[in-house]
Amino acid sequence: MSEFLHMGGYAFYVWTSYGIAFAIMLFGIIKPLMQHKQQLRQLQLKRKRGLK
Amino acid sequence: MPVPHFYHWFLKHRMTTRPFFEARQLACIRDDRVLFSGLDIQVHGGQVLLIEGPNGSGKTSLLRILTGLRNPDEGELYWCGTAVLELAALFYQDVAYVGHMNGMKDDLSASENLKFTQSLATATLSIDEGLHKVGLDGYQDTPIRYLSAGQRRRLALARLLCTKKRLWILDEPFTSLDKASIMLFESYIEDHVATGGIAIMTSHHDTGLPDHIVQKIELRS
Amino acid sequence: MTTPSLFNAFLSVVRRDLILAYRHRAELINPLAFFVMVVTLFPLAVGADVELLRRIAPGVIWVAALLASLLSMDALFRSDFEDGSLELMVMTPHPLSILVLAKVTAHWLLSGMPLLLITPLLAAMFDLQADVIGVLLTTLVLGTPVLSLIGAIAVALTVGLRKGGVLLAILVLPLYVPVLIFASGAVDSATAGLPVSGQLYMMCAMLFLAITLTPWPTAAALRMSLS
């Protein structure tokens, strides 16, 4: 296992690559999701204002 | 470029038939606000179409749609029965537009400006005659940055007189003109429609145009 | 009376822009001065070693030409857009792409040509050989019109924007890369005494492609900026 993590001496480069890839891709999903929540909230607030 | 047959037909008849401008079911949306929709317009040669409405009701947007500068969000335009989209550049053989901006170069003289306009369209009057008709005799060689706002507006309107266009589209043509000039231009508009032309305009002022040639539409905000 | 021919319309647009530039002839100097100054900065920055300067000269001159062209590009449609003449140019019976070509031609005559005239002088300051200078000038003749033509697309896209300046550079510079590579490559080869016809043919091809293709997107972008 530790050999696997060690990556034949290239651990830093390999795991940083995968880490960054993971981070960027995760961000690409989470950001639109958050934005969507925000939009729905604002639309609902708008409707409330409209109804009053 | 191959030219479909109706272009020839159109070119042959453009001088003989009475012009007819039509807009069907126009809609304009700006910043998620519907300015107007389902708007139908029909203007024949010999008529002035006056577009009225308060500020922000979409008068300028409508005019820009009618000139083809702006695409309507819905609807279509027809010139003498042919869709403007199909006519494309041919439509502009017939259209003269004076917008909010004069479209003149400050550093060119009055006659250079008019000459440039004529170089892109069919000329009618000579430059001197045109300038004379708008009361700018003697300003031929003056760069127009030295003219007053009213004089520049008159020069912009002189474009209409110097080129052969049957459809005039005028956005607030009389801004910064004095009473005498307004009356003068109204008489030119009357002459234009009397010879079978069409004028479409917006104006804040009450026009002195005779009622029987004026057709009005009102935009609400 | 008939409508003036397309060729006359083309000429009258070029003529008008030249007259306008002549009325502001003091401003014509600016891009040129910029060009010369950027080029003179390099010896100051890297030292006056003649060997080194001779080697970097083509790159330096080309990068400076590119920046100078970019600098003057912004004005291509700006004033016509602001005073409404552009609207009227769209509303003529002539194809807008040809009028666009006329405007770019005038612009190149005013911004590209002066660079050509001053370049031999700069090249001499970098101690380039006469035949290398010849190649350098040829690449400029072929390349700078391409810069103007490509730049016109981006200018047309950004003309309606208030803060168009930096954006224009971002849009345009990546598209300038091939011109830069082939032009400075040709001059490099000439310095090394290698044949340059391959690169020059490539540049000819790019020029013709640019002349035939770029007016269309430029015209489309202008219509969009006006609506």
Place this chain on the structure above:
Amino acid sequence: MLPWLTALMLALLAYGLYGGLVLAPADYQQGDSFRIIYVHVPAAWMSMFIYMMMAVSGAIGLIWHIKLAEIVSICSAPIGASFTLLALITGSLWGKPMWGTWWVWDARLTSELILLFLYLGVIGLYNAIEDKRTASRSVAILALVGVVNIPIIHYSVEWWSSLHQGPTVTKFAKPSIHIDMLIPLLVMAVAFKVYYVIALLLRSRNELVQREQGGRWLDDILEEK
């Protein structure tokens, strides 16, 4: 549909990663560092694929005035840019142990860098134009111009690097890639494509909501919540 796609992507990713990181044998020259290939190459492929998608859907939107195509086009841009960035970072991380420097002016990396600039231009232009319909149409024109230019840029950069560098660095020249190495690579590529679809759907939904404010169907959705 989204949960299904997500499950599919996760499965593909898991298999691809397992295959790539564990099953595939170490490269006899590069050792384990070649395993970066499983993110680097798919990311580079995606960066170009998405640019093509952006241009094609932009053209469709431009010609037939289809709103959805415009939205797909513009929503692709940030995703493509992030893949391009990813390809650059991983390329650089790969380059350090292989060449000893973080950056080499190699043809592919340079092309990729220019591609990133093109993406930035697209995003910048879209954000600068206020009217979003006009903006997406302008962006479509720009993307089309870019697509015509990319082969020229690529060719010129290739030519340039052969001129300046000589044949010293041939990092991707592996005539025979081992099948155990190849399969995870392809799986990863497919996983990245699915990821693109997911991210695109999420972004498009937001963009659509933003544009259709005040539309009837939005009210209906809110009613349900």
